[in-house]
Amino acid sequence: MTLSSPTKLELTAPTLAPHVQLGLHDDLVLEMYWHMLLARRLDERMWILHRQHQVAFHISGIGHEATQVAAAYALKRGHDFIFPYYRDLCLTLALGLTPRAMMLAMYGKQGEPMSGARQMPAHYSARHLNIVSVSSPVATQIPQAAGMALAMKYQNTDQVVMTCFGEGSTAEGDFHEGLNWAGIFKLPVIFLCQNNQYAISSPTDREMAVQNVADRAPAYGMPGVIFDGNDFIESYHAITQAIERARRGEGPTLLEAKMYRLVPHSSDDDDRTYRSREEVEAWKQRDPLLLARKYCVENGLLDDAHQAEFEQRAREIVDDADEFARNAPYPPPEEALNGVWGELPKI
Amino acid sequence: MSEITNIEAITRTLQQEMRRDPRIFITGEDVGKRGGVFRVTKGMYEEFGEARVIDSPLSELSLVAVGIGAALYGLRPIVEIQFADFIAPAFNQIVQEAARFRYRTNGDWHAPVLIRAPYGGGIGGGLYHSQSIEATYSHIPGLYVVAPSTPYDIVGMLRYALRVDDPVLFLEHKKTYRLIKGEAPDDDYMIPFCKADIKRVGSDMTVIAYGLMLHETLQAAQELMHEDINVEVIDPRTLNPLDRDTILSSVKKTGKALIVHEDNLTLGLGAEIAALIASEAFADLDAPVMRVAGPDVPAMPYARTMQDFFMPNAQKIADALRKLNAY
Structure with missing residues (x-):
């Protein structure tokens, strides 16, 4: 196997818009932008709800939208599987989890479809969408994704598995073991690291002694690819290539999307204690939502009227979800006892 | 067969x-x-x-x-x-x-x-x-x-x-x-979970044991037969969740219970079973619930002497049962 070192993806035909080169239709690009916008507005409302003491907790995906929407559109829906992590609001929203479901999770209300209001918010799950449930200890989903890919390989399907995690997770043993399996058995799995530079307060040099997460890929016999995670088209390109490689049976890829967590780790964190405002402001110039909007405008896909319409629609959807969840009842207390065991087989 | x-x-x-x-x-x-x-x-x-x-x-x-x-x-x-x-x-x-x-x-x-x-x-x-x-x-x-x-x-x-x-x-x-x-018949029979099995019917005392200790217990029970002590032996088979009914009905019948495991004593299965018996069959008990278990050391030592000291066996179980019987 040839090992490729980390590669910066470059699009080469300057006469055509990048998305056209990738075969992405205009309307799909606009749809991707729409999901980024909706995820952002939903996420912002969640912060507000927390500050208003309406909900106990929020953990945000702000700054991650470009990579996540790209992942959602690169996967074959209902066919491929995703093991997400807690920042994947935009990813799971674009894959079909509804804003109402997200808000039910925020409030911990009856009918929350991911966990029956047992998990904290942002523990995404939906079997009918092939979104596998995630827990809170990080990186546990990485070797599980390898296991599902092993199952797919031996069932001879052309499905792939993707799993997402932060760069902090790559310091866990689960990361090593999952990639090791995937490399040994050449499994159809894509490891998508959303490197937002911080694991709560710890910068990347406290998680690894190398510059990039992707630098570690050769040790597992797989390519490592670095791309601009703030650029939704470049992200789409990189992720699509890794998915196609896996689907062709050529094995796993370690993707590293470079981005920045534009907000504190969670509603209970104060990032002013460990990073400068200047640093945050500098990264805000690379806000993936702004970049995507700029891209759409520059390529004639979006004008001011359209943008206003999008904003209006997003506001209505977020309002509806918020109101729906706020007015929903809490689960009956004794529901805490249900769902521990399945039904035992009858003899 | x-x-x-x-x-x-x-x-x-x-x-x-x-x-x-x-x-x-x-x-x-x-x-x-x-x-x-x-x-x-x-x-x-x-x-x-x-x-x-x-x-x-x-x-x-x-x-x-x-x-x-x-x-x-x-x-x-x-x-x-x-x-x-x-x-x-x-x-x-x-x-x-x-x-x-x-x-x-x-x-x-x-x-x-x-x-x-x-x-x-x-x-x-x-x-x-x-x-x-x-x-x-x-x-x-x-x-x-x-x-x-x-x-x-x-x-x-x-x-x-x-x-x-x-x-x-x-x-x-x-x-x-x-x-x-x-x-073991070569057909497609199955045994459900959460069902204990009475491995030996008896009337004087109940022993709950599994694994190697089940067999050591059966040997001890055999030995005690010669002393006119009649031991009932329950194999829980499923350790979690336990078949509480089988354990309780046996203890209610015999009035005395011993739990045996080679896992160490503290917070072993015996603790849970003893608590179960204490809360659900207290009035039927004629003696305190007893346990024979591995000692509370980190794990089993290698030297044969220390290993044998660690492991419960038929003799240690029989000794405990004699005490329980005499209570």
Whole structure:
């Protein structure tokens, strides 16, 4: 196997818009932008709800939208599987989890479809969408994704598995073991690291002694690819290539999307204690939502009227979800006892 | 019907089940060409091929995690942990992942991974090849812990385990692998979980024991027969959740109870069973509930003298029963 070192993806035909080169239709690009916008507005409302003491907790995906929407559109829906992590609001929203479901999770209300209001918010799950449930200890989903890919390989399907995690997770043993399996058995799995530079307060040099997460890929016999995670088209390109490689049976890829967590780790964190405002402001110039909007405008896909319409629609959807969840009842207390065991087989 | 050993019961059942259900595969360290360090999977690599009998890297955490991933996909993975002593790196994957998928998704996902683990001592295995891990894992709702101890029970419960839609920790006492023989019909009978078995009917005292200790207890009971002491022996078979009814009705009949395990005493299965008896059969008791268990030291020492000191055996059990009888 040839090992490729980390590669910066470059699009080469300057006469055509990048998305056209990738075969992405205009309307799909606009749809991707729409999901980024909706995820952002939903996420912002969640912060507000927390500050208003309406909900106990929020953990945000702000700054991650470009990579996540790209992942959602690169996967074959209902066919491929995703093991997400807690920042994947935009990813799971674009894959079909509804804003109402997200808000039910925020409030911990009856009918929350991911966990029956047992998990904290942002523990995404939906079997009918092939979104596998995630827990809170990080990186546990990485070797599980390898296991599902092993199952797919031996069932001879052309499905792939993707799993997402932060760069902090790559310091866990689960990361090593999952990639090791995937490399040994050449499994159809894509490891998508959303490197937002911080694991709560710890910068990347406290998680690894190398510059990039992707630098570690050769040790597992797989390519490592670095791309601009703030650029939704470049992200789409990189992720699509890794998915196609896996689907062709050529094995796993370690993707590293470079981005920045534009907000504190969670509603209970104060990032002013460990990073400068200047640093945050500098990264805000690379806000993936702004970049995507700029891209759409520059390529004639979006004008001011359209943008206003999008904003209006997003506001209505977020309002509806918020109101729906706020007015929903809490689960009956004794529901805490249900769902521990399945039904035992009858003899 | 010819007799088979405990290990033959496992091997035969695994083979039959893999022929029946193409979703079943086995993975673990050295399970393929080597046929497992205990030879449980002997011949299975040749019969089922490398896609279904998969030699894994040395990594228990991901062995269980891989099993979970495959189970979520709809397969029926069997994960062999080479020695139960090595399962600790997989603790998080078993406890927080496999056992919680159903609860944390309100039943949307479930992860029926079958984890087989040879446990127990008396074989010169020292600290790290002798451990009993059942109490640690019996504390976990959502995870079945079973420890069938005879060929008949092993066949019936292994078959059942491969049809249960939740994760199962299937404990195999390694000293009984070739020591214990018995009859197991070559048909498709099954033994359900959460059903204890009365291995010996008696009237004076109840002993609850499983694994190697079940057989030591049966030997002690045999010995006490000559002293006109008539012991009832209950094998819980499923350690979590327990079959409370069978235990309680026996204790209500005899009025005296002893629990035996080689797992260490403190917070072992005996503690839970004693609490159960105390709260549900207090008025029927004629004596305090007693326990014979491994001592509260980190694990079983290697030197034969210390190992024998650690292990409960028929003689120690008989001595305890004489005391209980005299109470």
